[in-house]
Amino acid sequence: MLEPHWWTVHTTNRKDELTNIFDGLFLVLDGDGRICYAQSDVASALGLRPEELVGRPFAELTVDASSFEEVLEGAIGSSRPTLALRAPGVAALTTEYSVFRVEGAERVRYVLSLHRLNGDARLNMLQRFAGAFMKDVNLGVLLINPEFELVEISDTACRILGVSREAAIGRSMDDVFEGVPVQHRLVQRTLLDGMVVKNHAVSWTNDRERFELIMDTSLLKDAEGRVAGAYVIFKDVSNLRSLEQQVQRSDRLAMIGQIAAGTAHEIRNPLTSIKGFLQVLKKSLGERGMTKEFGYAELMLSEIDRINDLVSEFLLLSKPKDTTFSVIDAAAVIREILPIINNEAILHGVTVEYRAELDPPPIVADRELLKQVFINLSKNGIEAMAAEGGTLTITEKTDRIQQRLNVYVQDTGPGIPPFLIDKIFDPFFTTKEEGTGLGLAVCQRIVHDMGGTLRVSSKGYGTIFVVSIPYAKP
Structure with missing residues (x-):
């Protein structure tokens, strides 16, 4: 030197x-x-x-x-x-x-x-810690001065809030959250008035994804006790909340499945007898020219078939006993069901686009149950666009980092309101007039049994379902 x-x-x-x-x-x-x-x-x-x-x-x-x-x-x-x-x-x-x-x-x-x-030396160490904390720690941190301006923001907070650090520093928090309704902003001016929160659960959606956060806020005061600013710290607990919800849904589905398995036989036996006698009655009414009564009999038979289908969906909620897991090509499965999806789309004035992945990795799944998942998700998207038509897009993408094959089923319908999106996988919840509310619950159960996940996102225009299944281990 x-x-x-x-x-x-x-x-x-x-x-x-x-x-x-x-x-x-x-x-x-x-x-x-x-x-x-x-x-x-x-x-x-x-x-x-x-x-x-x-x-x-x-x-x-x-x-x-x-x-x-x-x-x-x-x-x-x-x-x-x-x-x-x-x-x-x-x-x-x-x-x-x-x-x-x-x-x-x-x-x-x-x-x-x-x-x-x-x-x-103590201050130097604190300074080094503060610098590393803001840059590396997996927490969202905001420092705000008494004028409600952003003084500092961590990298994690930038990612979750969907803002650029350079563009946000020095701006009023009202400008940082510009475009977000006041009541839905993550940080309120009342923070500087002493309105602190601890372990507050809040949902936040940026332009790309949705987060579940746990947030703490507090004031910063100088040696004389005057307000020198405030801080906001939040942690992304989306994975934890998602896991909790999956466990709760699985428990509910298991209970419903057990009840269904125990009662399906008792329900189907009388239904079979009723259906048989109604078919005889319907034939007799037709032969006698009793058109009105013949129509009533047809309506009753269709309702019996609907009850029978409902019982079948109940049985799928319990863990399937006859599943056959094997190494399969998901792209080949999608190609097999494309004619079915296309026919349904034509009836509703919808266009189907399929974007295949080049040489996707194989996965371990039940071929027939996977078909049921993709058909159900596609039909939901088509029915959501039935009023005005639109485009249903099925896209395969390989996630090499997580070693998963992701299949995106996206429609251009009206979307799902934010206050309903958390409920769509709940059994019996439906927005369709004639829906049972079991289709998505069954799909999620099937995908979970394959070791995968089924997620949904909607931004007010269009809905995307993502089926994510791990690669088959060599």
Whole structure:
């Protein structure tokens, strides 16, 4: 390493060469005293990221706002010049320094070599922790000043809220949540009035996905007890909530299935007798020309068939006893049922688009039950668009990271209202006039038994069901 005196260094100004020459703490500045490059340890000590320092005047980091010219003069006029550095919200750090003029293929640069940053060790550790916490921890964190402006936001919060950190910092929270109705905003102005919450469950939907959050908020006060701002911390518990809901649904489905299995025989026996006698009666009424009564008999027979179908769906809610799991090609299954889906779509004025994945991996599933799932989801989408027509899109996508095959069934119908979307997999819940409310519950049970998941999303226009099934292990 170079000695701590005034030096002129001849190099190409490349960062890797400078790093080899200056192996300690340093900043690179241009002739105007603006920071061109910040070594990561220096940025961390100041509670900032390297990219947050680039482009800033060096004077902003000094306690007494010393200009770069004054720093240069100090390096020439003293054998052990010192600086006091700080960033907003960070305690002052003192250091001895040297300045090196770097001449090379590019324009002239100056390297400010910092020999050692001294300060309150506890504060430095807290600063490092705060920087790492905001960047790496899997929590959403918002820091808000008394003017209800966003001072800092963590990377996780940016991802969940669907905002850019650069665009959000310094803006009013009203602007950050612009377009969201006041009553549905994640952060309210009442927070600064002392309205704190602990373990508050809240749902949030950005432009891409929906999250279930657990949120805490509180005030920040200075030494005199005055409000200095507030913080909001939230954790994404979507997977946990989803698991809880799946367990609850599975329990309900198992109970219904047990009841159905125990009573199906007793229900079907009298239904068979009633249906047989009605068929005889219907034939007799037709022969006698009693058209009106003949129609009544036909209606009763159709209702008996409907009851029988309902009992069959009940039985599917219990874990299927005759399933046959094997390694199958999901794409081949979809191609087999496409004619059925197309015929249904034509009847309702709907167009079907199939987007196949190139060479999708095999999965382990029951072929016939998987057909039932895709047909049911497709029929639901077609019926949702029946009034005005539309497009049903079936898309295969391979998730190499999670090692799953995802099949998306998307319609362009009116969508599912947010207050109903959590209920659509519940047994007996339906928005159809003649629906039983068991179709989606049965589909979810089938997919879960294959080790997969069935999810839904809707943004007010169109609905997407996603069937996700793990790859077959080699």
